[in-house]
Amino acid sequence: RPSLNLFARIESVCENTRTHPITFLFLSTPAAAMKATGMLQSYTSTPCVTKDDSRAPLRTHTARRKRAVAVRAGPGSGLDKPKEVTLLDYGVGNVRSVRNAIKYLGYTVRDVQSPSDITSADRLIFPGVGSFGAAMDILNDKGFAAPLKDYLAEGKPFLGICLGMQLLFEGSEESQGVEGLGVIPGQVTGFDTTLGLPVPHMGWSGVSQKQPSAVLQHVKDGERVYFVHSYRVQEADVNKDWTLTTTNYGGEFTSSVQKGDIMATQFHPEKSGAVGLKLFESFLKGEKLAGDGLSDGLGFPLSSAVPAELSKRVIACLDVRANDNGDLVVTKGDQYDVREKEGDNNVRNLGKPVELCSRYFKEGADEVTFLNITGFRDFPLGDMPMLEVLRLASETVFVPLTVGGGIRGFTDENGKVHTALDVAAEYFRSGADKVSIGSESVFAAEDFIATGKLTGKTGIEQISYRYGKQAVVVSIDPKKQWVSSPDEVPYRCVKSTLGKGPNGEEYAWYQATVSGGRELRPIGAYELATAVEKLGAGEILLNCIDRDGTGDGFDLDLVSQVSDAVTIPVIASSGAGSPAHFSEVFKNTRCAAALAAGIFHRSEVSIDSVKEQMANDNVATRL
Numbered sequence: 001r002p003s004l005n006l007f008a009r010i011e012s013v014c015e016n017t018r019t020h021p022i023t024f025l026f027l028s029t030p031a032a033a034m035k036a037t038g039m040l041q042s043y044t045s046t047p048c049v050t051k052d053d054s055r056a057p058l059r060t061h062t063a064r065r066k067r068a069v070a071v072r073a074g075p076g077s078g079l080d081k082p083k084e085v086t087l088l089d090y091g092v093g094n095v096r097s098v099r100n101a102i103k104y105l106g107y108t109v110r111d112v113q114s115p116s117d118i119t120s121a122d123r124l125i126f127p128g129v130g131s132f133g134a135a136m137d138i139l140n141d142k143g144f145a146a147p148l149k150d151y152l153a154e155g156k157p158f159l160g161i162c163l164g165m166q167l168l169f170e171g172s173e174e175s176q177g178v179e180g181l182g183v184i185p186g187q188v189t190g191f192d193t194t195l196g197l198p199v200p201h202m203g204w205s206g207v208s209q210k211q212p213s214a215v216l217q218h219v220k221d222g223e224r225v226y227f228v229h230s231y232r233v234q235e236a237d238v239n240k241d242w243t244l245t246t247t248n249y250g251g252e253f254t255s256s257v258q259k260g261d262i263m264a265t266q267f268h269p270e271k272s273g274a275v276g277l278k279l280f281e282s283f284l285k286g287e288k289l290a291g292d293g294l295s296d297g298l299g300f301p302l303s304s305a306v307p308a309e310l311s312k313r314v315i316a317c318l319d320v321r322a323n324d325n326g327d328l329v330v331t332k333g334d335q336y337d338v339r340e341k342e343g344d345n346n347v348r349n350l351g352k353p354v355e356l357c358s359r360y361f362k363e364g365a366d367e368v369t370f371l372n373i374t375g376f377r378d379f380p381l382g383d384m385p386m387l388e389v390l391r392l393a394s395e396t397v398f399v400p401l402t403v404g405g406g407i408r409g410f411t412d413e414n415g416k417v418h419t420a421l422d423v424a425a426e427y428f429r430s431g432a433d434k435v436s437i438g439s440e441s442v443f444a445a446e447d448f449i450a451t452g453k454l455t456g457k458t459g460i461e462q463i464s465y466r467y468g469k470q471a472v473v474v475s476i477d478p479k480k481q482w483v484s485s486p487d488e489v490p491y492r493c494v495k496s497t498l499g500k501g502p503n504g505e506e507y508a509w510y511q512a513t514v515s516g517g518r519e520l521r522p523i524g525a526y527e528l529a530t531a532v533e534k535l536g537a538g539e540i541l542l543n544c545i546d547r548d549g550t551g552d553g554f555d556l557d558l559v560s561q562v563s564d565a566v567t568i569p570v571i572a573s574s575g576a577g578s579p580a581h582f583s584e585v586f587k588n589t590r591c592a593a594a595l596a597a598g599i600f601h602r603s604e605v606s607i608d609s610v611k612e613q614m615a616n617d618n619v620a621t622r623l
Contacts, residue, residue: 083107085284086121088148090138096431098127098161100395101270105281118147123284124156127270128163130468132188132231133175135163145181152183152262159215159283160264162229163468165257168264169239174231184257185238188231195250198569198592200230200470200538204366204622206308207245207255207267214287215263216244218278224308224622225265225272226400227255228433228470230538232266249310261286271400271433273361311620312586313593314610315571316360316600317369320353320386320405330356330601353389356601361397363607366622368397369541369595371436371475372405387430394431403427404436404475404541408459420459421466428467435463436473436541439514442521445531449523454535464536469568474532475541477517478510478525478558491524492565494557510544510558517545529562529570537568541595544574549598551577554585563590571595579605579613586619 085102087109089095102109102125112118126148128135139145152158152168160168169180172188180188191199204224209216232253235243239254244263247255256265263283269276318330330353357368370393372386390403407427409419424435437459444458454461464472482501486493491509500506510525529540542562544555554572563570569592572585576596585594599605614621 083284084110085123085125086110086112086117088112088118088124088126088144090135090142090144095127095129096391096394096429097268097270097398097401097433098125100431101277101280101398102284104396104398105277105284107284112144115143115147118144118151121151122157123286124151125159125161125283126164126167126264127161128165128167129471130163130466131174132163132166132172132180133178134466135167136175136178136180139167149181149183152181155260155262157261157283157286158263161270162266162268165264165266166231166233168257169233172231183262184242186233186236188233190231192250193567197250198590199567200228200569201232201249201310202228202470202539202569203313203592204272204311205247205249205255205267207247209245210243211258212289213244213258213263214289215258215279215282217287217289218282219275222308223275224311225255225267225269225275227267227310228400229266230469233257268400270398273398276398309620311366311622312582312591312614313366313571314364314582314607314614314621315367315369315593315595316356316365316607317371317573317595317597318353318356318601319371319597320389321372329353354392357389357393357397357401360600360607361399364611364622365399365607366593367400367402368393369402369404369436372403387426390427390430390432400433401431402434402436402473403432404438404473407435407437408440419462421462424459424463424467424471428471434471434473434539436475437463437537438475438477441474441476441532441535441537442512442514442523442528444535445528446521446523448531448535449527458535460532460535460537464538469536469538472537473539473541473571474529474537475543476525476528476562477513477543477545478528479513479517479520479545480508480555480558481511483507483509489524492526492561494561497557498555508557510561513545525558526561526565529566533566533568539569539571540566541571541573542591547575550575551599553577553581554594556585556588559585559589559591563592569593576605579610582610583614583617583619586614587617 083106085107087095087099087102089111099109110117110121118124136145139148166172166188167180168183169186169188170182171178171180173190174188191197191201193199203226205227206222206224209221227247233239235246235252235254242257242259243254244256244258246252247266255267257263269279272279320330353370360368370386370389386403390401394401407420407423409417411417420437420440427435440459444460448454456462460472460474482503482505483489483493484505484507486507489509493507493509495506496508501508512521512523512525512528513519514521525542532540540562542559544558547555552575554575559570559572570590571593572589572591573595576582576594576599582594585591596605600607611621611623615623
C-alpha cells in the first residue's frame, strides 16, 4: 500500500546500499511505482527502468486487481560506490581482528600508507592499541597526526576504537605532558585501584545509552561488550555533549562518544561477538536514524539505569602441540602428561585447533586461549603452523584470543638475535590479542626480587610499554609443597582449607616451575605474581600442576592467595570438572575469569551449562 512510510523506507535502503543494483517489486499502482522511480533516480545517474507486468493474476484483499511493478536502479554515480573503508594501522597491536571483521561483513580495506590517504578517506577506522604516549609518538613521527586532526575537523565518518577514542582527548595521566589530538576537551585518567577492583578493566560489561545513535540502533539494551583498558574518561561539563554511552566500573565512565559522524568506543566491537559486528555493520553502511532515533524501534531506549556489571569470564583453553606424526593437534594432559597411558603412548588428539576455536566462539566462550605447550623448546618465529592457526582462527572468531608458549628472546640458527618483543609482535600481527609469558617471566621476577630494579629489558616490560599492560598475561605453573609451619620456608604460605598433607601438614606454599612444569624454581606463586605485576603484567593465568586434569575443582587456596595479592585480573585454571566448580571459584575468590580445557574438548561439560549454572548462582555472566 503506497504511503509516506513506504517511501521513507525505500529512501533508507538506497542510502545504505551503494554497491549492487536494487530491484523493488511493488504490488501497487503504476502511479505509486513512478513516484518511487523518481525517488530512486536521485541516487543514480543511470536511468531507472520501470516495468509494468500485469500478466499474472495476483491475490489481493480488494476486488480491484493490482499490478506488479518492478523498479530497477542500475549502477551509477551513487549506487556503484565500492564497499571500502580506510584503516589507520600504525603498526601496533592486533589490527588483524578489525581487518577480519571488516572483511567478514563484505567490505574491503584500504590501508593508510601516507598522510594523504587520511585526507582522501571517505570513511576511516582507527583502532588504537598500546600506551597513549607511544601512540602519539608514532602518529607524529609518521606525519599522521596533522591530517587526522583535519579529517576530524571536517566531521567526516570516523570510528575510533579503545586507545583510538582516548587519543581524541587533550591528554592522559598515562603519559603526562604528551598532547593528544585535542578534538574533545578533557583528560584521560586511571582507574582508582584503592576501590579493590582489578585493573585493567577486562571483560564484558554493559553500556547505558545517553543519546540516539544509528550505529547502536541494532544493539539491545542490556547486551554486554568487551573492554580491556587501564585508563578511562570521566564525563565532565566540557565534554558531556560528546557522551554516547557510559559504563560502570568503580564509578561511571564514558564508554563511547559521538558527535555527528565522528564516533569512538572505549570497548572493542571487533571482540564483542555478534553485538560488535552489528555495530561495525551500521557504521560501515552509514546508517541513519528515522526521526528522533527512537521511532520504528530504531535505537534502543535511552537509559538512566546502571548498565550491566562486569561479567565473570569463561575461557576455553586449547593446549596445542605437534603429535608424533607432525600434525598440530589440541591435546590435554593429567598433571601436564599429555600421552596416552595405554597402547602406543601417543599424544592425545582431541581435535583440530581452528575447528575447536570456532566451535567455542559459537557456544559462547568469552575468550579462547592457545597454549603452545612445547613452545619453550623451539624457535617461536619458525613455528609457522601455530601462526597460521592464529591467522585462520581470527578470521571467524570475534572474541579475544590469547597465545602462549615460547614468548622469549632467542638467537636463531643464523645467529640473529630476536627479542621477546619481536616474537610477541609476530603473534599480534597473526591475530593474537594477548600473549602469555611463562618461563621468562619467572626468571625476570627472580632478577627483579634480587635487585629491586626495573631494567626495561625484560619481555614483560618491553611488550607492556609497546602494546599496553592489558596485552601481557603471565602464566604461572606452581606445584603445591606441604610444610608443617610457615616458618620453614621464606615464601608466603596458606593454611589449607582443602585437607592436610601426606604427613598431616596444615600449611602449604606453591612453588613456581619453568619448562612446562619440568623444573622447580626458588620462588613462590605469591612472590612471582606480585613481582610480575610491578614489571608490567596486565593479567595472571594461574595454573596448578597438582589439580591439572583431576576434575576435583580449582585450588581455592591458591586462587585466593594470588587474587588477593594483586590488583590485576587473575584467571583460575586447572581442575574444573563440573559447572558448579566455576560458580564455586567465582563466589569464594576474587578471580576475574576461569579457564577449562579437557571437559570442553571431550564434551563432558558445555559452555552453556557453565553459564546457566553461574546465572542460577547469581554470578554475573554473559549469556
